[in-house]
Amino acid sequence: MKTLRFIGLVLLAGCFAGIIHGTTNLAIVEPYLDEAIGIENQNLFSSGEEKDTPEFWVEYSSYRDWQKGGQVLAGAILGTSVGALFGIIFAFSRRSLPGNHNVKKALVLAGTMWLTIYFIPFLKYPANPPTVGDTETVVLRSILYLSFIAISGFGALGFYKLSKRLDKGKKIVAILGYAIFISIIFVAMPQNPDEVTAPMDLVNGFRAMSVIAVSIYWISLGIILGAFWQKLQPDKPLQTHTS
Amino acid sequence: MSYSEAVTVSKSSVPILAVVILAVIFGFGLFLVGYDQGHLFSIIQGAEAFDDLFIHELTHDMRHAAGFPCH
Numbered sequence: 001m002k003t004l005r006f007i008g009l010v011l012l013a014g015c016f017a018g019i020i021h022g023t024t025n026l027a028i029v030e031p032y033l034d035e036a037i038g039i040e041n042q043n044l045f046s047s048g049e050e051k052d053t054p055e056f057w058v059e060y061s062s063y064r065d066w067q068k069g070g071q072v073l074a075g076a077i078l079g080t081s082v083g084a085l086f087g088i089i090f091a092f093s094r095r096s097l098p099g100n101h102n103v104k105k106a107l108v109l110a111g112t113m114w115l116t117i118y119f120i121p122f123l124k125y126p127a128n129p130p131t132v133g134d135t136e137t138v139v140l141r142s143i144l145y146l147s148f149i150a151i152s153g154f155g156a157l158g159f160y161k162l163s164k165r166l167d168k169g170k171k172i173v174a175i176l177g178y179a180i181f182i183s184i185i186f187v188a189m190p191q192n193p194d195e196v197t198a199p200m201d202l203v204n205g206f207r208a209m210s211v212i213a214v215s216i217y218w219i220s221l222g223i224i225l226g227a228f229w230q231k232l233q234p235d236k237p238l239q240t241h242t243s
Numbered sequence: 244m245s246y247s248e249a250v251t252v253s254k255s256s257v258p259i260l261a262v263v264i265l266a267v268i269f270g271f272g273l274f275l276v277g278y279d280q281g282h283l284f285s286i287i288q289g290a291e292a293f294d295d296l297f298i299h300e301l302t303h304d305m306r307h308a309a310g311f312p313c314h
C-alpha cells in the first residue's frame with residue numbers, strides 16, 4: 001500500500017467531513033446552545049453570581065463568538081481524528097465489506113461504526129446542552145461515556161472476528177451475539193448521575209439536532225473517503241521500479 | 244499459495260507506520276476536542292492555561308454538539 005497516499009486521503013476525507021459537521025452544527029445546533037446558555041445567564045443573575053450589566057454582555061458575546069467560531073475548527077479536528085480511526089478500520093476490512101464500489105463499502109462501515117460507537121452509546125448517555133451537566137460529575141460522566149464507547153466498539157470488533165469464522169448462513173449468530181452483549185452492558189452500566197433541570201423541550205430539540213448533525217458527519221465521511229479511495233486506489237499492488 | 248498465506252499477505256499490506264500515525268492522530272484529536280481542560284497549552288503556558296481554558300472554549304460547542312460530557 002502507498003503509505004503517504006493512504007494517510008493523506010484518510011486525513012483529508014475526515015477533515016472535509018468534520019468541516020461539514022461543524023457547519024451543520026452552526027446552522028441547527030447553535031440556536032439550542034444559545035437558548036441553554038441564556039437560561040444559564042438568567043440563573044447567574046438570579047443567584048447574584050453575576051450582574052446584568054453592559055460589561056457582562058460585552059464579555060459574554062466575546063467568548064460566545066469565540067466558541068461559535070470554534071465549531072468549524074473543532075469540527076475539522078474531531079472529524080480528522082475520527083476519520084483516522086475510520087481509515088484504519090476501512091483499510092483492514094475493505095475486502096470483506098459488501099459492495100463492489102468503495103463508496104458503498106465505506107458507507108456500510110460508516111453505518112456500522114455510527115451505530116456501535118455513536119448511536120448506541122448516545123441512547124445510554126444522550127448529549128446534553130449547557131446548564132444540564134453538573135461540573136462535579138464531568139470526570140465520572142466522561143469515564144462512563146468513553147468506557148461504553150470502547151466496550152461497544154471492541155465488542156463489535158470481537159463479534160465481527162467471530163463472524164468470519166462462521167459459515168455464510170450462520171453470520172446472523174454474530175450479530176445476535178453483539179445485540180445480546182450490548183443489551184447486557186446497556187442495562188449494567190450506571191446512569192448519568194445528573195438530573196435534567198432544563199426544559200425538556202429544549203433538551204429534546206437539542207438532542208435531535210445533535211444526532212442529525214453527527215449522522216451527517218458519518219454519511220459524509222463514508223462518501224468522501226470511499227470516493228477518494230476509489231479514485232486514488234492506495235492499496236493497488238505496488239509497481240516495481242527499476243530505476 | 245495456500246489460504247493462510249494469502250491472508251497474511253493482505254494483512255501486511257496495510258503499513259504499520261500508517262496505522263501508528265493515524266492512531267496517534269485519533270487519540271490526540273479526540274482528547275483535544277472531547278477532554279482537554281487546558282492540558283495542551285499548559286505545556287508551553289504553564290498553570291495559567293487551566294484558567295484560560297483556551298482549547299476548551301474553542302472546542303466547547305462542538306463538545307456539546309457531538310455528545311461529549313461537559314457542563
Ligand SMILES: [Zn+2]
Nearest residue numbers: 130303313314
Ligand atoms: Zn459545556
